[in-house]
Amino acid sequence: MLYLVGLGLGDAKDITVKGLEAVRRCRKVYLEAYTSVLTVGKEALEEFYGKELILADRETVEQEADSILKDADVCDVAFLVVGDPFGATTHSDLVLRAVKLGIPYQVIHNASIMNAVGCCGLQLYNFGETVSIVFWTDTWKPESFFDKIKKNRQNGMHTLCLLDIKVKEQSLENLMKGRKIYEPPRYMSVNQAAEQLLDIIRNRRLQGEEPEITENTICVGLARVGAPDQKIASGTLYQMSTVELGGPLHSMIVTGTMHPLELEMLKLFSVDASNFENNAFEKTS
Amino acid sequence: MLYLVGLGLGDAKDITVKGLEAVRRCRKVYLEAYTSVLTVGKEALEEFYGKELILADRETVEQEADSILKDADVCDVAFLVVGDPFGATTHSDLVLRAVKLGIPYQVIHNASIMNAVGCCGLQLYNFGETVSIVFWTDTWKPESFFDKIKKNRQNGMHTLCLLDIKVKEQSLENLMKGRKIYEPPRYMSVNQAAEQLLDIIRNRRLQGEEPEITENTICVGLARVGAPDQKIASGTLYQMSTVELGGPLHSMIVTGTMHPLELEMLKLFSVDASNFENNAFEKTS
Numbered sequence: 001m002l003y004l005v006g007l008g009l010g011d012a013k014d015i016t017v018k019g020l021e022a023v024r025r026c027r028k029v030y031l032e033a034y035t036s037v038l039t040v041g042k043e044a045l046e047e048f049y050g051k052e053l054i055l056a057d058r059e060t061v062e063q064e065a066d067s068i069l070k071d072a073d074v075c076d077v078a079f080l081v082v083g084d085p086f087g088a089t090t091h092s093d094l095v096l097r098a099v100k101l102g103i104p105y106q107v108i109h110n111a112s113i114m115n116a117v118g119c120c121g122l123q124l125y126n127f128g129e130t131v132s133i134v135f136w137t138d139t140w141k142p143e144s145f146f147d148k149i150k151k152n153r154q155n156g157m158h159t160l161c162l163l164d165i166k167v168k169e170q171s172l173e174n175l176m177k178g179r180k181i182y183e184p185p186r187y188m189s190v191n192q193a194a195e196q197l198l199d200i201i202r203n204r205r206l207q208g209e210e211p212e213i214t215e216n217t218i219c220v221g222l223a224r225v226g227a228p229d230q231k232i233a234s235g236t237l238y239q240m241s242t243v244e245l246g247g248p249l250h251s252m253i254v255t256g257t258m259h260p261l262e263l264e265m266l267k268l269f270s271v272d273a274s275n276f277e278n279n280a281f282e283k284t285s
Numbered sequence: 286m287l288y289l290v291g292l293g294l295g296d297a298k299d300i301t302v303k304g305l306e307a308v309r310r311c312r313k314v315y316l317e318a319y320t321s322v323l324t325v326g327k328e329a330l331e332e333f334y335g336k337e338l339i340l341a342d343r344e345t346v347e348q349e350a351d352s353i354l355k356d357a358d359v360c361d362v363a364f365l366v367v368g369d370p371f372g373a374t375t376h377s378d379l380v381l382r383a384v385k386l387g388i389p390y391q392v393i394h395n396a397s398i399m400n401a402v403g404c405c406g407l408q409l410y411n412f413g414e415t416v417s418i419v420f421w422t423d424t425w426k427p428e429s430f431f432d433k434i435k436k437n438r439q440n441g442m443h444t445l446c447l448l449d450i451k452v453k454e455q456s457l458e459n460l461m462k463g464r465k466i467y468e469p470p471r472y473m474s475v476n477q478a479a480e481q482l483l484d485i486i487r488n489r490r491l492q493g494e495e496p497e498i499t500e501n502t503i504c505v506g507l508a509r510v511g512a513p514d515q516k517i518a519s520g521t522l523y524q525m526s527t528v529e530l531g532g533p534l535h536s537m538i539v540t541g542t543m544h545p546l547e548l549e550m551l552k553l554f555s556v557d558a559s560n561f562e563n564n565a566f567e568k569t570s
Contacts, residue, residue, distance in 0.1 A: 118371025
């Protein structure tokens with residue numbers, strides 16, 4: 001049996017009781033380690049689960065899926081995923097391979113950033129398409145996410161922006177020389193995401209467009225959702241470029257049309273309570 | 286402290302370890318019992334948690350929120366919610382009251398139907414606004430959800446349809462006579478939801494409209510997601526009107542534009558594999 005087990009978002013104890021029982025029963029336990037991170041390390045998980053974990057980076061999962069599954073054919077194997085196994089990153093590929101090989105699988109769900117963002121008070125109902133904001137480079141500055149946010153907002157919908165993670169990336173030089181030397185992991189902050197959006201707004205204005213989203217659009221910055229030190233901050237997009245939210249992981253929401261109850265919840269987290277209402281009103285009017 | 290604890294979707298063991306520890310620590314434990322149900326009853330939860338649960342129906346939560354919070358001011362109180370506390374139904378109101386009274390609160394997240402639907406293989410990224418399909422009566426047949434599904438589909442987005450639940454409803458007669466006699470609970474099935482959508486399509490055609498969504502649109506029916514006997518069925522909207530999915534809770538997805546990997550996953554669950562590809566192709570072309 002192959003168990004796909006969601007770990008939730010905070011620390012070792014965010015696994016479900018059902019998930020923990022499955023992990024403890026399994027002969028081999030893989031930890032997917034390239035799309036997200038918990039606030040605790042592999043060692044803390046190993047201690048709590050009482051199991052040795054095999055780190056599965058992108059290479060392992062993509063290139064050695066068959067060997068992971070070979071084990072699952074003869075014994076119980078767990079594949080642990082931060083959040084939910086079908087949350088921000090889906091593991092459809094592994095499931096499809098398992099089914100083709102006739103290996104039964106079971107999904108043990110958990111919270112993912114896709115639903116836990118509800119804690120800021122914006123209703124999950126009212127979210128449109130989720131976007132990913134990627135790190136810009138000197139030569140590559142895509143803006144497609146901006147147009148999706150714009151479309152959601154025109155439809156009155158909020159947009160959850162998942163922020164880029166670069167884990168086990170190689171420098172161009174190391175890649176070309178075939179050296180398996182990796183850069184330190186990078187996690188996009190709300191500040192960086194907001195800066196990129198502000199850059200796009202400036203570009204659009206230079207092109208004569210008055211963008212639907214401005215520096216005054218109400219946004220929400222979220223850090224380490226589900227962890228004891230989680231931080232939520234609401235304010236203008238401009239305020240998001242300077243707000244201090246601490247370590248990764250960060251996510252950001254660009255609001256659409258807000259219900260009064262949503263507005264009242266966001267006020268709890270406002271960077272600058274005195275101006276929040278003005279900006280929010282400007283925004284929804 | 287007020288703990289808002291998500292219970293997940295299946296049975297007693299879908300609570301997280303952190304959630305279980307909080308419940309066992311609390312003096313009073315309320316179970317929100319009007320927006321969703323687990324596949325197990327209150328007794329099974331009480332046995333597993335080792336705690337007596339106070340059922341909180343809509344009346345209790347809306348009318349007695351202050352008494353729930355009065356307790357939370359002096360001791361630890363848990364408010365248990367099927368799924369996630371900020372999932373399909375948010376409990377913002379309770380949070381706002383707690384904050385006003387200066388009572389600290391903590392959210393313990395879990396899977397909700399809003400993210401667990403990813404198990405069918407459709408990417409959560411690609412979902413638009415979520416809709417609720419309500420039970421029609423002889424005199425009230427709203428169609429607004431249809432227009433939202435249509436809009437999502439025009440944008441290429443999938444739509445999660447949450448299906449109506451009627452718990453502790455009074456008949457008109459009992460309501461008028463002020464008798465607190467309640468009808469047996471009703472949960473909308475995928476069959477019923479599909480029938481209502483098919484009715485709307487017929488109506489629209491009579492009005493000369495050729496609807497974006499037809500009897501051949503690919504949909505997904507889901508029942509008891511996260512439970513051991515969960516069922517997923519993919520097929521045309523027409524097939525959803527007759528598919529057999531068993532007991533509640535049901536949800537339905539109307540697909541938008543599908544990625545090849547999404548299509549391949551949905552094929553695993555197809556009601557009629559031989560025709561699935563034809564219909565899916567017709568749909569996305």
